[in-house]
Structure formats: C-alpha cells, structure tokens
Amino acid sequence: MRSASLDPSRTAIAVPASALPLAPTRPALPFGREFRSLLDLKRRTIGPMLGVTLAAFVVVLVLAGYARPLMTAKVAGSLPLGYALIAGIYGLCWGVAVLYAYLADARYDPQAERAVAEQGARP
C-alpha cells in the first residue's frame, strides 16, 4: 500500500516542487571496461602533453621575471635567447595540438565508440 505521507502533494503543508531535493537521475554508473580504458588512455596521453607545454611556458615566464640578463643573451646572430624560447613555445603548442588531434582521431574517438557500444548509450 502506498503511504500518503510519502507523497509531497498530500502532506499537510504544501511544499513547492522546486523546494524538494531532486531525486537521483540514476545511481552511480558501473562503467564498463571500454570507458575506463578511454579515461585511462586520455589520462596517460593528455597529462604529459599538457603538462610539458604548460611547464615550458611557466619556465619561460619565470626566466623573463628572474633571469632577465640571460634572456637577452644572443643565440643566433642578433636573436636573443628569450625570443628563441618564445618561438619554441609557439612550435611546441602547434606540435602538441597536431599530436592531440591525431590521437583524438586515431585513438580517443574509436575508443569512445567502443565505450558507447558497451554502455548502450543513447544520442
């Protein structure tokens, strides 16, 4: 038998629907092997790519703040080290972006499709 007291619409004091806590849409998902592999793959590849690039950028920024004479040392003709390092940051960003795009097309997307098939997802 359904208890009336559990039905908010039938309690003595009317509680607006918006004030009620939302019911969970679904319990925590038991992720399948394919989805866990996708997360693991992304963690193993994106972490180093992003970490190395951001670390390189931070090193250049710190050198610009604390090693200003070093940044003006010439490395090729009249090109100071600082500008060469910044040019390197551009190259690194572009290279890593292309690598990410390749990995995403070749590895992440197929793995995501396998995870969707395994989990029985809907569009």
Next chain:
Amino acid sequence: MKALALVIFAIILGATLLITYWAARRTKSAESFYAANSSLSPVQNGFALAGDWMSAAAFLGFTGLAALYGMDGTLYAAGALVAFLPILMLVAEPLRNTGRYTLGDVIAFRMRRPAARLAAVVGAVLVSLAYLIPQMAGGGALIKLLLGLPYSLSVVIVGLGMIVYVTFGGMLATSWVQIVKAVLLLGTAALIMLLLLARFDFNPLALFSAMEARYGTAILAPGNYLKHPLDQLSLGLSFALGTAGLPHVMTRFYTVPDARAARRSVIWLMFLAGSFFFVTTLIGFGSAVLVGQDAIRASDRGGNLALPLLAQHLGGGPDSIWGQMLLAFVAAVAFATILAVVAGLTLSTSGAIAHDVYVNVIRRGQVSEAEQVRVARWATFGVGLVAILLGLLAEGVNVAVLVILAISVAASANFPVIVLSLFWRRFNTAGVIGGMATGLVSAVALALVGPAFLGPAALFPIVNPAILSMPLGFLGAVLGTYLGSREADADAHFDAVLFQAQTGRAPA
C-alpha cells in the same frame, strides 16, 4: 585619408549589414539565435573563433607593446596562443557534449540546481561586461582618432552596429561577421609582413638587429612594461587558464555539430590566430624602426597605432595615395574587429540573461520557442544599450585595467568552476557558489589595490592578480564543497555527466 577611410568603413558596414539581413531570415528559433543551428563547419568556426580572439587588444595592442616595450609584448601574444591548449584538451569537447547555449547550461547540467546556474550567470555577465566596456571605449577612441568623429558618436555607432547584428542575425550573423573580419585581418597582416620583410631582405633577424641598433640592447629584454618579476608569470597564467572562462569564446563551441568539429575548430584557430600572434612582434619592431617610438607615442601614448602607422609608412607615407589607402584599410579592419568582438560579447551576455535567468530560472523552461527568441532579442537590445552607456562613461578610463579585470575574474571564478564541474565528483552547488564568490571578490579586490589602479602606492605589487586570486578561487570552490551538504543526486549524476562529456552520448 578621412574620406577614403569613411568609404571603406561604409563598405565594411554595408557588407556586414547584408550578412545580417541574410542571417535574420534564418534566425527563427532559440537554437538558431544562440548557436546558429550548430551548423558551422570546423573551418568556419575556426575562422570565427580566430575572429573573436584577435580582438582590437591583440590587433593593435600586441603590436604596440612589442614596438614600445619589446619582449613583454611578445610574451603577451604567446600567452594568447598557449591559452587554447587547455581548451583543446580539457574544455572544448566536454563543453560541446554537455552544454546547449551557455556556460550556465554546463553548470546546471552537472549540478541540477538553479542556484548553481545563477552563480554561473554572475561570472559570465561580469566577465563579459568587463570585456565589453574596454572594447567599446577602445572603438570609440580609435574612430575618433582616425576619422575625427566625436568619441560619443563613435561609441554610439559601434553600439548600434552591434545591436543590429545580434538582435536580428543572432549567432549566424555574428559568426559570419567574425569570419569576414578574420579574413580581412589576416590578409592585412600578411600584406604588411610581406612589405615589411621586403625592406629587410626577407630576413626576420635583421629586424632584431635594427631594433637593437636604434634603441639599444635593453629594448629586447623583458621587464620594460611588466616591472615586477612575477608580473609575467601572473599574466601568462591568467591568459593560459582564464581564456577557458571567457563566455564569448566558449559559446562558439555550440555552433558546430559535435565535439569532433569543436576540436577541429580549435586546431584551425591555433594556426590562424597563432600565426598572427607570432608576427605581431615583427610588426611591432618594424613600426618602432621605420616609424619611430616617438612618432608612435605622439599618436597614441599606449602604442595602439603602431600597426596603422606602419601600414601608412610601408604604403609610401602620409603624403602618398598608397600610404593613405593602407592606413584607411587598416583602420577599417580595426573597426570591423571591434564590431565583431562586441557582437560576440553581447550575444553571450544576453544568452546568460535571457536563456539562463529568464527561461531556465524564472520560467523553469516553460517558454515557447517564439518567446525565447523574443526575450533573447530584447535582452540583446538591453545589453547593447547598457554597453553604449558604459562605453560613454568609460571615456578617459584606462581600459587596460578592465581587460585585466575581465581575464582575472575569468581565470579565478569561471575557470575553477568549469573544470571542477566537469572533473570532480564531490563538487556541489556550495562549491560553485564558493568558487565563484571567492574568485570574483579576490580578483576584483586585488586588482583594485594593485598597480593598475593605485600606481606606485599599490598595496598588492602585481598588475594581474590571477597568480593569487586563481588559487583562491579553487580554494573557495573546494572549501565550499566540503562545507556544503553533499548532494546525492548531483553526486550520482556525475557519472552520467562524465560519460556524456567524454563520449557525446548519454548512458542508457
């Protein structure tokens, strides 16, 4: 020159209004108004993103900084490119997979609480307005300087143009105005680079030698503009991470059909805008060497006219027809740049107000399609009027301060909330509010007591406060999460959000 520039301005304005007329006939639903029916290709959205990101601050500001201060300007520009790596790898695809029109959608999808959406709205509106005011003020000052029109009239022209584009053409018109502007800007930069390098035997290193010969070794060193040793680091970090919290850039990912297209858009942007940022140093150096720092400062103390003056010089000087033509063309491109960027900012602001606050919080989604579009148009009109008013009031205000404020708040309030929403299971509504409030208050407070506002009497020594306010934003989000009650539904919903963010599909 002024008559010539006016003609080119009129042509650009006419072309963009034609685009708006075409787009208006296709803008009938909320989906088309906010997201151009998600119909743009990666290349189109890449150009539009590049158009958004190559604002007047980049087009005129980076070149001016490089001309007057050397390496600090180069670091600024590099930060603008680095910013898109975290976006590419962490934010763009999950955002496309979980949101619909606004950043508030993503937060609400994860938290399922109106309070969380409202907190996101505060961050989005504040950042957009802080970004909008300097664009309006910069546009007004630029048109006044180049065409001789009064500042107030210039601001009103920019504001009315933006209101017309967005109100009638929505995201479709805004996107195509961005694309046209990006093509014009990149074409102009390529032409100037060609003419400039021809003067130096196509040897970019010769520009470094010429710069050093004229201004000494110190001009090539860092620290000429950003004095405190931590200034570079703070500015770089706020650019690299704060860009992911700029609503007008992030909402562009909803204009493409799926996450794969969003990813490809970012790659296009990184090569298009990145190439431009890369040459801003050479353009700045060329201007300093050929035009001279004194002449640049005489035209504009901040160096914002370094690029237009270089264009005039390369064309043959102020007395030659080609010199006048090039200057007029560059001025018109700058005008198109400002119009396009303010249109994007207005659209994201009106989306936060109309879609997040009115449709989803006040009316709880019970709004017809026609009414959504009507409300969005009225919100755009209102935001446009506010932008014009604020632009008029901002005459003479140091607009760079507002840009710093916008990017700092984006890095300190919006970025922590977006990242934690997408990647931290325990994160809850109290965390959203805590992170947003702490990041916002600390960024604004530290900027107010920093050198940008107080000059030498500053209590906080670093111009851009993100180096401290961003960790505070994260701390506020984490503390808020642990102090707030655990939300079983949002907790359980996290797995579904994670699955959808990573695959683009909702688990069955």
